[in-house]
Amino acid sequence: MKDLSLHILDIAQNSISAGASNIGISIDENPAANTMAVEVNDNGRGMPAEVLERVTDPYFTSRTTRKVGLGIPLFKQNAEATGGSLQISSEEGRGTMLKATFVHNHLDRPPLGDMAGVMVLLAGANPEIRFVYTHRVNDEEYVFDTEEVKEALDGLPINDPQVMRFLKEMIIENLLAIKAK
Amino acid sequence: MTKIKSLADLRNMKADLQSKIALREKSDNPEGRVQIKVAMATCGIASGAKEVMEFLVEELDKRNIDAIVSQTGCMGYCYAEPTIEVTLPNQEPVVFGYVDSKKADDIIEKYIKTGELLEGIIPVNYEKID
Numbered sequence: 283m284k285d286l287s288l289h290i291l292d293i294a295q296n297s298i299s300a301g302a303s304n305i306g307i308s309i310d311e312n313p314a315a316n317t318m319a320v321e322v323n324d325n326g327r328g329m330p331a332e333v334l335e336r337v338t339d340p341y342f343t344s345r346t347t348r349k350v351g352l353g354i355p356l357f358k359q360n361a362e363a364t365g366g367s368l369q370i371s372s373e374e375g376r377g378t379m380l381k382a383t384f385v386h387n388h389l390d391r392p393p394l395g396d397m398a399g400v401m402v403l404l405a406g407a408n409p410e411i412r413f414v415y416t417h418r419v420n421d422e423e424y425v426f427d428t429e430e431v432k433e434a435l436d437g438l439p440i441n442d443p444q445v446m447r448f449l450k451e452m453i454i455e456n457l458l459a460i461k462a463k
Numbered sequence: 464m465t466k467i468k469s470l471a472d473l474r475n476m477k478a479d480l481q482s483k484i485a486l487r488e489k490s491d492n493p494e495g496r497v498q499i500k501v502a503m504a505t506c507g508i509a510s511g512a513k514e515v516m517e518f519l520v521e522e523l524d525k526r527n528i529d530a531i532v533s534q535t536g537c538m539g540y541c542y543a544e545p546t547i548e549v550t551l552p553n554q555e556p557v558v559f560g561y562v563d564s565k566k567a568d569d570i571i572e573k574y575i576k577t578g579e580l581l582e583g584i585i586p587v588n589y590e591k592i593d
Contacts, residue, residue: 347539353505407534434470443524452468
């Protein structure tokens, strides 16, 4: 994965497969403490303890189409390469929370990437799921909530290309305003 | 300072959007739409599926093709990612491998517009005869 946004797109697919109707994505940048935390949480079906134990094993997957599952292991590897870590907790029937912590200014920390593009693709391809993306830099915060977007659209489809184009520009401008990187 | 876009701007765009979408829905019969699924698992994403999906959404709209672009998981063709599955109205789905923007452009212009089959279909049981 070239950047953090692609990891997030990948991890969010796990939440979608778990049947989540709410997916929260939060990125917390704290340059003063030199940390960057990326969290994805969902209200999907969750995992039993014995599955949770194995999700960071690259030779474990719930898929039947192939025998490896690299999404979480690669994300973990990237976090650990900066001196950070990855934690997952899950409860059956309640959902899953995954959090990766990075050292902010570490050379090996992947760049943020195109978060606006990722959010718009996720929202457009899964209009029935509510995505809430929160990006914090120090005390400044931007929240993109697809429920609010749908309210504003008042019945018009969120996956209309013109709407998607607008939303992407809106997220880019707001992230720039809080100096996200 | 220039004003940052907000949801209020989206509300203001609604009238314009509504007329455009109404126009499209007039000709709307779900079976008449092209359906495209982009494989969006770890293997696909690492190979550039996001760019391919963005390209398809943007270009199909520009070229006035009524299509739904959605995501799917790994179809087991990790070696050939990014892969996309294209279903033309009333036809069997066809999976294309090694799709980049150029290939996606070819798929729109040839397969979607004219039904002409292209190389790169998976399983590879079809080769073009010149």
